[in-house]
Amino acid sequence: xxxxxxxxxxxxxxxxxxxxxxxxxxxxxxxxxxxxxxxxxxxxxxxxxxxxxxxxxxxxxxxxxxxxxxxxxxxxxxxxxxxxxxxxxxxxxxxxxxxxxxxxxxxxxxxxxxxxxxxxxxxxxxxxxxxxxxxxxxxxxxxxxxxxxxxxxxxxxxxxxxxxxxxxxxxxxxxxxxxxxxxxxxxxxxxxxxxxxxxxxxxxxxxxxxxxxxxxxxxxxxxxxxxxxxxxxxxxxxxxxxxxxxxxxxxxxxxxxxxxxxxxxxxxxxxxxxxxxxxxxxxxxxxxxxxxxxxxxxxxxxxxxxxxxxxxxxxxxxxxxxxxxxxxxxxxxxxxxxxxxxxxxxxxxxxxxxxxxxxxxxxxxxxxxxxxxxxxxxxxxxxxxxxxxxxxxxxxxxxxxxxxxxxxxxxxxxxxxxxxxxxxxxxxxxxxxxxxxxxxxxxxxxxxxxxxxxxxxxxxxxxxxxxxxxxxxxxxxxxxxxxxxxxxxxxxxxxxxxxxxxxxxxxxxxxxxxxxxxxxxxxxxxxxxxxxxx
Amino acid sequence: xxxxxxxxxxxxxxxxxxxxxxxxxxxxxxxxxxxxxxxxxxxxxxxxxxxxxxxxxxxxxxxxxxxxxxxxxxxxxxxxxxxxxxxxxxxxxxxxxxxxxxxxxxxxxxxxxxxxxxxxxxxxxxxxxxxxxxxxxxxxxxxxxxxxxxxxxxxxxxxxxxxxxxxxxxxxxxxxxxxxxxxxxxxxxxxxxxxxxxxxxxxxxxxxxxxxxxxxxxxx
Numbered sequence: 001x002x003x004x005x006x007x008x009x010x011x012x013x014x015x016x017x018x019x020x021x022x023x024x025x026x027x028x029x030x031x032x033x034x035x036x037x038x039x040x041x042x043x044x045x046x047x048x049x050x051x052x053x054x055x056x057x058x059x060x061x062x063x064x065x066x067x068x069x070x071x072x073x074x075x076x077x078x079x080x081x082x083x084x085x086x087x088x089x090x091x092x093x094x095x096x097x098x099x100x101x102x103x104x105x106x107x108x109x110x111x112x113x114x115x116x117x118x119x120x121x122x123x124x125x126x127x128x129x130x131x132x133x134x135x136x137x138x139x140x141x142x143x144x145x146x147x148x149x150x151x152x153x154x155x156x157x158x159x160x161x162x163x164x165x166x167x168x169x170x171x172x173x174x175x176x177x178x179x180x181x182x183x184x185x186x187x188x189x190x191x192x193x194x195x196x197x198x199x200x201x202x203x204x205x206x207x208x209x210x211x212x213x214x215x216x217x218x219x220x221x222x223x224x225x226x227x228x229x230x231x232x233x234x235x236x237x238x239x240x241x242x243x244x245x246x247x248x249x250x251x252x253x254x255x256x257x258x259x260x261x262x263x264x265x266x267x268x269x270x271x272x273x274x275x276x277x278x279x280x281x282x283x284x285x286x287x288x289x290x291x292x293x294x295x296x297x298x299x300x301x302x303x304x305x306x307x308x309x310x311x312x313x314x315x316x317x318x319x320x321x322x323x324x325x326x327x328x329x330x331x332x333x334x335x336x337x338x339x340x341x342x343x344x345x346x347x348x349x350x351x352x353x354x355x356x357x358x359x360x361x362x363x364x365x366x367x368x369x370x371x372x373x374x375x376x377x378x379x380x381x382x383x384x385x386x387x388x389x390x391x392x393x394x395x396x397x398x399x400x401x402x403x404x405x406x407x408x409x410x411x412x413x414x415x416x417x418x419x420x421x422x423x424x425x426x427x428x429x430x431x432x433x434x435x436x437x438x439x440x441x442x443x444x445x446x447x448x449x450x451x452x453x454x455x456x457x458x459x460x461x462x463x464x465x466x467x468x469x470x471x472x473x474x475x476x477x478x479x480x481x482x483x484x485x486x487x488x489x490x491x492x493x494x495x496x497x498x499x500x501x502x503x504x505x506x507x508x509x510x511x512x513x514x515x516x517x518x519x520x521x522x523x524x525x526x527x528x529x530x531x532x533x534x
Numbered sequence: 535x536x537x538x539x540x541x542x543x544x545x546x547x548x549x550x551x552x553x554x555x556x557x558x559x560x561x562x563x564x565x566x567x568x569x570x571x572x573x574x575x576x577x578x579x580x581x582x583x584x585x586x587x588x589x590x591x592x593x594x595x596x597x598x599x600x601x602x603x604x605x606x607x608x609x610x611x612x613x614x615x616x617x618x619x620x621x622x623x624x625x626x627x628x629x630x631x632x633x634x635x636x637x638x639x640x641x642x643x644x645x646x647x648x649x650x651x652x653x654x655x656x657x658x659x660x661x662x663x664x665x666x667x668x669x670x671x672x673x674x675x676x677x678x679x680x681x682x683x684x685x686x687x688x689x690x691x692x693x694x695x696x697x698x699x700x701x702x703x704x705x706x707x708x709x710x711x712x713x714x715x716x717x718x719x720x721x722x723x724x725x726x727x728x729x730x731x732x733x734x735x736x737x738x739x740x741x742x743x744x745x746x747x748x749x750x751x752x753x754x
Contacts, residue, residue, distance in 0.1 A: 170648050172648040
């Protein structure tokens with residue numbers, strides 16, 4: 001048998017593209033730089049070809065073809081913007097608007113709505129329907145989801161997400177024709193499902209909206225910053241949507257090797273702590289009986305002077321699995337510089353994993369912190385219980401140097417560190433257990449700095465700063481590495497990339513990696529590093 | 535009344551192997567009162583709202599109905615495929631498909647209740663609410679509408695003093711609007727239970743209602 005070529009070459013809008021065999025026209029058009037409008041098609045779901053919006057003209061075909069299910073063939077000539085195709089989509093869009101309330105001014109989706117965009121690009125200027133529109137009002141689906149039936153375009157993405165991906169067939173199309181609405185089994189709702197927030201993401205219009213985000217911000221006022229979800233060790237890729245220096249919501253970002261297009265409701269809803277207002281804003285130094293705020297230079301030089309007096313009695317450190325690899329490596333470097341000692345961290349564990357059945361490599365992991373793996377790789381030891389308390393008996397009364405990074409010590413008493421010769425606390429928030437600290441140094445959270453997390457499988461993923469750090473807060477890696485550099489007369493790593501290189505010197509698995517080469521899918525430790533842009 | 539075991543070629547659940555009399559299946563009121571022009575003697579009875587006992591509290595799928603349910607299952611490659619006739623059977627037992635019925639059907643067929651609801655609401659021949667002994671469906675689609683279907687519908691509603699979908703106090707009549715009944719040559723078409731009444735005008739309405747009330751249906 002002759003070899004069948006694994007690729008096909010076709011012409012789309014006059015441009016020749018070569019795609020793997022079996023590629024749909026929609027994906028091939030994307031290759032050719034043309035986005036064909038579509039509703040029902042979604043990369044993570046099956047294609048029912050029911051929205052009829054992705055119709056394109058195929059030369060030789062008797063009628064327009066739905067590009068989301070039509071496979072590309074060799075020598076095919078496709079026109080996505082011919083008069084016929086545009087006319088077809090204009091007609092379909094007019095039908096979509098027959099019953100649409102056009103309540104964009106009060107719709108949360110406005111600004112990122114596919115109906116709005118497509119009608120603006122290709123629709124009619126004015127509708128011709130003079131019939132009254134049917135009205136459904138809104139329906140509370142439970143959980144975080146509200147349904148506005150009037151806005152719905154019946155693409156059934158949400159129905160298919162629940163049946164194919166979450167595999168809990170809670171949503172369905174009720175009634176038929178113009179009376180169709182999406183609904184659950186009467187009062188059953190989506191309560192008790194763990195991934196239903198995704199139906200809001202995949203809704204191409206404003207039919208399914210998040211109660212949490214309802215009327216909170218307009219889409220065009222939000223800046224989107226790529227990040228990594230900090231709420232469990234899965235390391236889902238997310239976008240932080242920020243307005244007024246506050247995180248307004250978290251949205252999943254595509255990474256087929258980690259979370260595909262999805263994220264869990266637990267992670268999605270757990271962002272308010274990033275916005276806490278009661279932050280440490282300036283370095284605090286306790287001298288004698290009083291605590292004074294001072295500049296970084298003064299505080300750090302006093303700290304180094306204090307180390308001279310306190311060294312010799314050993315060093316104990318507490319890290320946090322919410323700190324980046326860079327922060328943890330800098331802490332490791334500092335502890336080593338001060339003579340070496342044990343670093344412990346505490347990390348909460350959930351009762352069980354919540355697996356997404358349709359994409360089983362994705363789960364809300366038991367480990368509810370983003371970087372426990374990074375801490376492990378850097379030789380830190382997990383202590384305490386599954387609620388991230390206790391386990392610090394050896395540190396609380398230690399007489400030498402005590403360094404705490406990131407852990408707020410909420411369960412510790414006011415006598416924590418009272419015996420320490422030098423007690424340094426680095427973190428975002430103060431508390432009773434920081435009262436004895438000789439130095440309280442304000443550091444930035446993951447959302448305010450650049451860095452990497454290592455997820456449960458050892459995948460190192462970068463995140464970018466989404467917020468401005470309050471006051472004089474600095475990234476912990478900068479503060480800690482500056483102290484090390486001062487002691488060793490070395491150079492201060494001024495970028496996250498340079499700070500990541502420190503991790504390479506402190507933990508073998510990171511040694512083979514370069515920060516710049518960690519691509520958008522992340523790179524797994526001890527594996528070939530994917531090239532950026534891959 | 536008929537003693538002959540009822541044989542129904544059109545109803546998936548009943549091929550005549552069961553000891554149901556015609557009365558049990560069709561209900562007393564219509565046995566022996568077939569459409570004037572003959573028609574298919576069993577087709578009419580196969581429509582799910584032709585119930586023997588309209589008992590909204592009846593236990594679903596017990597006794598002979600359980601046997602029929604098993605028989606339905608045996609005819610399909612998987613349980614999901616048996617959904618439509620099972621819903622039909624549930625409607626036959628209770629007179630309509632209530633949320634509880636849908637839930638029970640979903641449980642029996644190992645489907646999600648939401649899916650069953652989606653299917654049940656898609657098909658208009660499943661009554662989602664209890665209906666009267668006579669379900670009057672007035673076609674208001676194009677042909678009938680052009681020939682005055684709105685007036686016919688209005689006449690039925692006014693004569694019975696009900697709103698669309700409402701049942702008269704005596705439990706006899708429910709009037710609803712229907713889409714095309716495929717009798718466009720004879721507008722206005724009104725379907726009452728399984729019977730078609732063609733070329734209906736508002737003046738015919740009292741006669742039809744009274745005939746039904748007195749049990750003389752089919753002698754129009």
